[in-house]
Amino acid sequence: MYTGWRTVVENITGSMAYISDRHWNVVACNAEFRAFFPGGRTPSNTMRWMLLDEEARDRTLLNWAEDWARAACPALRQAVTNNPADPALIELASDVRRDPVTGPIYLATATSLALHPDGAVHQVNHAMQGPGWVTASAATLLPACEGRFVMMQYQPGPDRPPLPPSLSGRTT
Numbered sequence: 001m002y003t004g005w006r007t008v009v010e011n012i013t014g015s016m017a018y019i020s021d022r023h024w025n026v027v028a029c030n031a032e033f034r035a036f037f038p039g040g041r042t043p044s045n046t047m048r049w050m051l052l053d054e055e056a057r058d059r060t061l062l063n064w065a066e067d068w069a070r071a072a073c074p075a076l077r078q079a080v081t082n083n084p085a086d087p088a089l090i091e092l093a094s095d096v097r098r099d100p101v102t103g104p105i106y107l108a109t110a111t112s113l114a115l116h117p118d119g120a121v122h123q124v125n126h127a128m129q130g131p132g133w134v135t136a137s138a139a140t141l142l143p144a145c146e147g148r149f150v151m152m153q154y155q156p157g158p159d160r161p162p163l164p165p166s167l168s169g170r171t172t
Contacts, residue, residue, distance in 0.1 A: 005141065005149065015151050016134070020046055022079070022146040023088045036154075038127045047076055048092060051102045062123035062131065065105060071115060071122075073106045078114035117150065121160060132156040135163075 006028040009017045016036055018029035024047035034040045037060075043049035049056050050072050061068040073096070080086070080093045097103050118138040125131050134152040141147040155161045 005145075005147070009149070012151065015153050017149070017151040018042075018046070019141070020148050020150070022083070023086075023092070024048070024148075027147065032154075033152075035128050036124075036126055040127075045092075047072060048095070051076070051096050051106075052099055057101065060125050060127070062125055067122045069102060069105045070109055070112065071117070071120065073102070073109040074112040074114040075117075077106070077110070119163065121163065123160075124154070126154055126156070129154065129156050131158065133161050135161055 005019050009019055009028045010030050012030050013032070016030065016033040018033045019027050021027055024045050026042060026044060026046060029042055034042050037043070038055065043053065043056075050061065050068055057064045057069075076089075076093055076096060080089045083089050093106075096106050116138065117136045120136045120138075121133055122136075123131070124134050133155045135155070137151045137153075139149045141149055153161075
């Protein structure tokens with residue numbers, strides 16, 4: 001189903017890129033994305049990794065509780081709301097609720113809106129390049145795929161990168 005997109009993603013250089021399905025399972029990624037993770041071990045599910053993996057919480061996703069978890073929990077909740085009979089999403093949300101670290105954040109964000117990750121800027125600790133920032137560019141693939149395309153620009157250092165200019169108002 002993702003054959004064309006897989007080719008696109010695997011050939012992107014200079015930025016981390018991946019595609020995930022509607023459950024956040026990684027279905028394709030490039031070398032830069034793999035290099036982001038210690039030992040090149042790309043997680044099979046990005047949402048499960050962000051919210052439940054100790055290494056992600058403690059060493060890779062900086063300011064995890066405030067920035068990463070508070071954005072991811074409402075997105076997971078919205079996915080379950082939109083797909084209430086999906087056993088994979090229900091299981092993931094249940095695991096998150098039961099987690100002693102993430103569960104309280106999941107409950108505390110019950111009324112938060114799920115924001116689209118496009119343009120999000122968060123601190124990270126890149127496995128090969130050290131502390132810095134990622135700026136996400138994200139898009140939803142055609143409904144038949146029910147997937148997401150995410151590309152992340154990494155900028156090393158302590159200073160938050162400026163937000164990219166808005167595309168609104170531009171003509172093609």
